[in-house]
Amino acid sequence: MKLVEIPRVKRISKQDFLKDYLKPQLPVVIEEFNGDWAAHSKWSFAYMKEVAGDKIVPLYDDRPVHHEDGFNEPHAQMKMSEYIDLLKSEPTKFRIFLWNILKEVPVLQKDFSYPDFGIRLLKGVPMLFFGGENSHTFMHYDIDLANIFHFHFEGEKECVLFPQSENKHLYKVPYSIITHESIDFSNPDFEKWPALKNANGFKTGLKHGEVLYIPEGYWHYMKYKTAGFSMSLRALARNPFNFAHAAYNIFIMRHFDVLMRKLKGQRWIDWKNEKAIFRTNKLISQKP
Template identity: 40%
Template sequence: MQLSPVQKIENISSEDFIKTYLKPAKPVILKDFAAPESPAFEKWNYEYFKEIAGEHKVNIYGSEIESLDRIASKPIGQSTFSEYLDLITSSPTEHRLFLFNLLSIKPELKNDIIYNDVTKGKIIKWLPFMFFGGEGSVTRNHVDIDMSHVFITQFQGIKRIWLFPWEQSDLLYKLPYNFHSITNIKEPDFKEFPGLKYINGYEAVIQPGETLYIPSGWWHYIQY
């Protein structure tokens, strides 16, 4: 397996972004997709989230390594959102939230983000998601079921994301009739899955304020 670093850019025009990255389906990190003057960069922190939504019940998910051959992993427990934020603040943990979207509970938070929309209006601004995970948690290697273009903006902490084009799906051992790989790509078993020796992808490390563009149909393995 070989990984090349994803390029970081800023101040790109819509025309250049569409021609250089969107149409060729090439990942890139945009340093100014979420405008630096966005209120979110001042307001959003765990204490604020606990204040506005801390009592909401959330399902907690653990390591996905144990369920790579299953369609979906089951929650391992439940807590309040406030308790979960205390957990990921206090120590590394594999515990994640899945399909909990704070922006649907508090839609007014969407007004805290100002986009430098390099897509010329193609981005769906009314349908963003928010993701939470503890240091050390991962999201298994997968392709998004809706095959959408994705822009992941980091607000706290750091994410390391490995990316692979759809054309390498056979080498990644996709679970039949599903959208994720059955392999542990971080600790690959080349004897059982020899195709992993031949994959070529990208590695993106996104810092707070940066946005990773993931083209439609690209595999991505997310590490918090």
């Protein structure tokens, strides 16, 4: 893989963000975003345990997708207080993702505001993501191809991004928004996954207080170097093609995939994984 460091800025004006990153659809890390957020000084594991400790949270790990799994169905559940104790005591694969803090813990809404980046942010879906040391997400892109502003709190994580133009190198699973689950994007085996050698993407690390802008439809892989958590704010895709792609994913592809899981069971999952390898290897074998 050919990964270049994502550009980093200390601060950025709305005009410069629109011109240099949103319009050309390029990622950027803002190192000193503040926005007068109380969250920057308050949000920690201890604070989350205090305000949300009694909440039952959905947990996910890195087990392969199984046909009996429902869409975004958690692998386990735990009180937030117990989960945070686990995060602080030992490495764990359990993660929280897409946890709507506005719905679950409304008091947290008082700790941040929606910044003006020159793009309309969706105000009903501020999502939190937690992970233990060395846990990771599969390489994926968001089903709605949203513009994402990923605000990181506590700990450190590494991020790898690819634009949709790199699909042919990534072993994309058909009827899905993930790549082949066996690929370790933090240390890929190029003998097993040769097409990845030709993939051009981006990388960066995030620390407390930093913000990563992820453009529409970008693939992203996140690995927690230490236990930590982040919040994502999002805006709808502006590109008409991406907006149409998002509608297809949500209203057609997702339901077709669920139907095929019911009809064919694990054979459907296995076929998709095999097809990801076959299609990608076929593409790289063709002469340019």
